[in-house]
Amino acid sequence: MTPVLSARRIVFWGAVALAFAAMPLIFSQSFALSMLSQMGIAIIFALSYNMLLGQTGLLSFGHAVYFGLGAFFCAHALNLIGAGKFWFPVTLVPLIGGVAGLVFGLLFGFVTTRRAGTPFAMISLGIAEMVASSALMFTAFFGGEGGIATNRAVGKAFLGISYGAQIQVYYLIAGWCLVCMMAMFALTWTPLGRMANAVRDNPERAKFVGYNTTRVRWLMMSLASFFAGIGGGLAAINYEIVTAETLGLVASGNVVLMAFIGGIGHFWGPIIGAVLVTLLQSALSNYTQAWLLYFGLFFLVIIMFSPGGIANLIALHKPAWNARLLRRLAPSYAIAAVAGAIMLFGFFALIEMIYHYEAKEMSSKAFSYFGLTLDPMQARYWIATAIVLVTGMTLIYGVRSVVGRAWENLTVELQRKGVV
Amino acid sequence: MAAPALELHDVRKSFGRTAIINGVNLSIRPGERHAIIGPNGAGKSTLFNLISGRFGVTSGRIDLHGESINGLEPEIINRMGLARSFQITNIFARMSVYENVRCAVLWSQGYKYSFWHRIDALEGVRERTGEIVDRIGMAKRRDRMAGVLTYAEQRALEIGVTIAGGANVILLDEPTAGMSRSETDEAVELIRKVTEGRTLIMVEHDMSVVFNLADRISVLVYGEVIASGTPQEIRGNKAVQEAYLGTEQH
Numbered sequence: 081m082t083p084v085l086s087a088r089r090i091v092f093w094g095a096v097a098l099a100f101a102a103m104p105l106i107f108s109q110s111f112a113l114s115m116l117s118q119m120g121i122a123i124i125f126a127l128s129y130n131m132l133l134g135q136t137g138l139l140s141f142g143h144a145v146y147f148g149l150g151a152f153f154c155a156h157a158l159n160l161i162g163a164g165k166f167w168f169p170v171t172l173v174p175l176i177g178g179v180a181g182l183v184f185g186l187l188f189g190f191v192t193t194r195r196a197g198t199p200f201a202m203i204s205l206g207i208a209e210m211v212a213s214s215a216l217m218f219t220a221f222f223g224g225e226g227g228i229a230t231n232r233a234v235g236k237a238f239l240g241i242s243y244g245a246q247i248q249v250y251y252l253i254a255g256w257c258l259v260c261m262m263a264m265f266a267l268t269w270t271p272l273g274r275m276a277n278a279v280r281d282n283p284e285r286a287k288f289v290g291y292n293t294t295r296v297r298w299l300m301m302s303l304a305s306f307f308a309g310i311g312g313g314l315a316a317i318n319y320e321i322v323t324a325e326t327l328g329l330v331a332s333g334n335v336v337l338m339a340f341i342g343g344i345g346h347f348w349g350p351i352i353g354a355v356l357v358t359l360l361q362s363a364l365s366n367y368t369q370a371w372l373l374y375f376g377l378f379f380l381v382i383i384m385f386s387p388g389g390i391a392n393l394i395a396l397h398k399p400a401w402n403a404r405l406l407r408r409l410a411p412s413y414a415i416a417a418v419a420g421a422i423m424l425f426g427f428f429a430l431i432e433m434i435y436h437y438e439a440k441e442m443s444s445k446a447f448s449y450f451g452l453t454l455d456p457m458q459a460r461y462w463i464a465t466a467i468v469l470v471t472g473m474t475l476i477y478g479v480r481s482v483v484g485r486a487w488e489n490l491t492v493e494l495q496r497k498g499v500v
Numbered sequence: 501m502a503a504p505a506l507e508l509h510d511v512r513k514s515f516g517r518t519a520i521i522n523g524v525n526l527s528i529r530p531g532e533r534h535a536i537i538g539p540n541g542a543g544k545s546t547l548f549n550l551i552s553g554r555f556g557v558t559s560g561r562i563d564l565h566g567e568s569i570n571g572l573e574p575e576i577i578n579r580m581g582l583a584r585s586f587q588i589t590n591i592f593a594r595m596s597v598y599e600n601v602r603c604a605v606l607w608s609q610g611y612k613y614s615f616w617h618r619i620d621a622l623e624g625v626r627e628r629t630g631e632i633v634d635r636i637g638m639a640k641r642r643d644r645m646a647g648v649l650t651y652a653e654q655r656a657l658e659i660g661v662t663i664a665g666g667a668n669v670i671l672l673d674e675p676t677a678g679m680s681r682s683e684t685d686e687a688v689e690l691i692r693k694v695t696e697g698r699t700l701i702m703v704e705h706d707m708s709v710v711f712n713l714a715d716r717i718s719v720l721v722y723g724e725v726i727a728s729g730t731p732q733e734i735r736g737n738k739a740v741q742e743a744y745l746g747t748e749q750h
Contacts, residue, residue, distance in 0.1 A: 271606050271622075272615040278603045281592050287574040288552065288584060290607035290665055299613055 093262060100254040104247055111362075113246050114318075119358045120253035121314050124260045126338040126350035128307035131264065133336075134344035135273065136300040137280030138193070139201045142208030143308055143335050148327020149184050149211070150177030150309025152222060154316040155230040162234035170235040170243055174256055174313030181309020185302040193297035196283065208332050215324035227323030230316060243317065253314050260307055265347055267303065276300045341382050343389025352390050370435045374428075399494055408493070412479075412486035419479045423472025429454060429465045503566030505530040505669050505699040506551065506582075511560035513543075513550055513723075520546045522723040523560070528716075530668075533700040535710045538720035539743070544703040545587060547720065548673050551701075552584045553577040564669065579607065583667035587674045587703075589654045593647035597638050597657055600646050602629045604664035629664070635694060636660035652683040656690060663694050670695055672702040676709055688712055711735075719743070 103116055125147055132138040154177040160166040161173075168176070192203045215222040222228070233244040241248050267273045275296050278286045283293045316322050325331065334357070342353025360378070364371035386393045400406045429449060436445050437456035446455035454461050506528045513521040520543045528534050536544050549555045551562055553574040562569050569577050583604075592600050602619075605628045611617055619625070633642050636656045641649065646657055655675060662670060675691060676684045688709055691700070704710050710717060711731045718728040719740050727737045734740055 266618065267615055269619050270615045270617055271611040271619055272613045274599065274619055275603060275606065275613070277595065278592050281594050282590065285590050285592060285661070286603070288578055288590075289604040289661065290575050290578040292573070292575050295613060299615070303615065 093258070096261070097258055100258060101251075103254075104250055110246065113250055115358065115362050117246065117250045117253050117318050118362065119355050120250070120257040121311050121318060122338065122354035122358045123257055123351050124311035124314070125308055125335055126342065126354040127261065127264050127347075128304045128311065129335045130339050130344055130347075130350040131267070131276075131300055131304035131307070133339055134346075134349070135268065135280065136276040136297055138196060138204075138297060138301065139336075140192075140204040140301075140332075141201055141329070141336065142204040142206075142211070142332050143304070144327050144329075144331035145188070145208050145211045146181040146185055146305035146308040147312040147315070147335075148215075148322070148324075148331065150174075150181040150312030151316040151322040151326050152228060152312075153177055153180035153309075154313035155228040155322045156221075158230040158232060158234055158316065159228075162231055169238075170232060170317070171241075171252060173317060174310045177313025177316065178306045178310040181312065182302055182306040185305025185308075186298075189298045189301035189305070193301050194294055196293075196297065205329075208327075208329055212324060212328045215327060222324055223322075225324070227321050227326075229321045232317045232320055249318055253318065256310060256314055260310060261351075264307060268347060272296065272299060337379055339389075341379060341389055343391030343393075345388050346391035346395060349389050349391030356390070368432065368435075370431055373431065400490055403494055403497055405490055405493060408490050409483075409486050412483045416476075416479045416483050419472060419475035421472075422468060423476050425450070426465055426467075426469030426472050430469055433462065433465055502530060504528055504563070505532070505565060506701065507563040507566075508551075509561040509563075511547075511550060511562060512558045513546060513555065514558050520723050521550065521557075524720070524723070524725055526718060526725065526728070528699060528701060530699055531697065533695065533713055533715045534702070535714035535717045536701065536703050536720055537705075537707075537710055537717060542720045543723040544720055545673060546723075548584060548671050548703060552582065552671060578665065578667065581667045582669040582671065583662045583665055584671035585658045585662040585673055585675060587677065589651075589658050591646045591654060591657055591661055594645065596643050596645055597649070597660075598629060598633055598642040600657055601632045601660050601664050604661045605629050605632070608665040632660050632664045636690060652679055652687070655679065655687065659687075659690060659694060663698075667698070669699045669701070672700065672704075674703055674705060676704065676706050684709060 100120075104113055107113070107116065125143075129140070129143045132140050132143065154173050157166070157168065157173055157176045158170070161168055161170070188207050192200055192207065195203065216224060232249065233242045235242065243249055243252065275286065275291055278289075279291070279293045279296045286293050286296070312322075312326065315326065338353035338357045339350045340353070341356060342351060343349030357375075360371070360375055364374060368374070382389060388395075397406060397409075400409065432447065432449055433454060433456045436447050436454075439445060444455070445457055446453050448454075454465075456462070504527045506526070508524050508526040511521055511524045512519065524547060536547065538544055546555070550557050553569065553572055553576070556571055564577065564580055564582055567580070569580065569582075572580075592603060595603070602625060605625055606612075609622070609625050609628065611622065611625065633639055636659060638653065638657060638660065641653060646654065649657065659672065659675060662672070672691065676687045679687060684706060691702075691713065700713075702713070704713075714731060716728065716730055717734045718725050719734065719737075720726075721743045726743060727734060727740045729737070
């Protein structure tokens with residue numbers, strides 16, 4: 081028997097745990113802490129989604145259903161605990177969300193996983209619509225428009241932990257996030273996890289080696305829903321309110337974006353996506369009202385230029401890293417970064433100019449932009465913006481060949497060394 | 501006398517109004533190497549698809565070891581001990597050679613849908629997979645991605661995936677199609693080796709392979725078996741010569 085956890089794995093997960101523990105010490109502002117909490121929840125949700133999309137090849141447009149139902153069940157559980165009708169440690173309440181997710185995953189999955197591909201995607205969308213509209217109909221359980229409010233600090237304080245303070249909630253989320261990450265990673269290296277890949281790649285062959293492909297999909301979907309439910313439970317604890325939006329189509333779409341931006345072909349991809357999307361959504365919205373536009377464009381750029389997501393972009397550099405040749409790319413990347421910065425500077429300025437030109441303020445439409453003041457009512461600002469943007473675009477166009485050449489030379493070198 | 505490994509009783513298959521298989525009767529003894537030959541469009545591949553559960557029969561009965569397998573799903577038939585290969589290579593292209601074989605080993609080792617066993621820690625699976633990889637001569641290629649193997653290697657892997665689950669009735673659909681002479685000779689040796697002690701039924705176009713490997717041959721023309729017998733008998737059969745061998749001599 082090989083040990084369940086090799087020394088390398090213990091070191092690795094230990095490092096992740098340490099990083100989780102150290103985060104609030106580095107980013108101690110309250111807004112950073114709530115963003116970190118949000119990230120932990122998003123990581124669980126995105127990873128659970130990738131059990132479907134990346135590992136089993138099931139494109140679901142309704143994964144938030146299981147996240148949201150988990151959240152609602154946990155909110156009710158917290159309220160029952162608060163009313164003294166039921167005893168359960170708050171630390172383990174996310175497990176109730178997990179079980180709720182699992183039960184509904186088994187139930188809905190039984191229907192949806194009979195088909196793969198486009199029919200599966202469409203049925204998942206239908207179920208998402210159905211559950212979202214039920215949420216507004218059955219107000220006793222879902223709380224209607226207002227949702228279900230709850231209080232997380234209902235348990236007896238244990239060693240001073242009552243989950244009143246956000247820092248305690250962060251550590252609760254971090255702990256669950258670590259456990260879920262480990263469990264989902266371990267799952268990829270089990271017979272079911274491997275057969276999920278087989279069913280994704282070639283369902284017909286999977287049948288002829290003895291596997292019921294529907295059963296494999298169903299089990300993967302149920303387990304994915306379990307983890308999504310845990311994420312939902314943590315969301316209920318974190319926000320202390322759960323509304324119909326939690327299980328709505330926008331939330332379901334969001335997790336698709338996270339997975340694709342991060343990269344569905346690698347286990348770690350969705351983690352990158354979850355962190356980045358959370359960051360963009362909460363940070364960007366502080367700076368500009370046009371943030372949704374930037375977010376959409378960012379998604380577009382990733383899908384067009386790196387369909388494998390950011391994880392794939394990173395993986396592309398691995399052979400060079402292993403051969404210690406990564407620095408060969410550094411000069412060309414530095415030039416590209418400067419060119420890119422100029423282009424983006426011009427591009428963002430243009431968008432903001434248009435946005436403020438359209439804005440309602442009558443007195444002055446001038447606004448500050450990276451320390452400058454831009455006034456969309458004066459032609460010279462438009463001209464300057466256009467010049468910066470065009471310069472940046474020209475530079476980027478020229479830089480492409482520089483980066484391309486650096487890559488060519490590197491590839492030749494790697495081939496010479498026999499790395500690729 | 502033991503039950504035949506595989507028996508077909510008046511099996512018919514129509515797609516719409518087009519009858520492809522017109523009442524096939526076949527009885528294959530355990531341990532026999534049986535070749536099915538016939539001109540293009542005779543229904544050989546359809547017959548394999550019926551036996552392996554890919555399609556359902558329109559009428560008739562198919563028995564595996566004396567038990568009816570009519571209407572069963574392919575995975576159920578596979579678990580009952582029948583495995584097949586495909587005419588067009590059908591493997592897990594994005595997985596390594598080793599992983600391909602392991603997928604085919606898992607069920608027979610009893611791990612089914614387990615998500616509580618760590619796959620690398622399963623000694624039995626590892627042993628059995630390594631053994632199959634060795635037996636198909638792919639030990640040096642075991643970590644190669646299946647999609648980048650040469651055609652002949654992919655065909656060998658296809659056979660490996662087919663036999664890995666330990667099925668005792670093996671269906672091979674044109675295992676040497678598209679191979680060079682020397683590749684074909686190697687494939688024949690491989691098939692002989694890996695089907696030792698099992699029942700083999702194969703569709704094959706290459707007559708040298710057929711006469712080299714088969715104990716018995718059935719000739720399928722327009723969805724009917726027009727002759728069944730030893731290679732000698734088939735060679736001497738007038739109807740067969742007219743319908744098939746005469747026109748398509750290799």
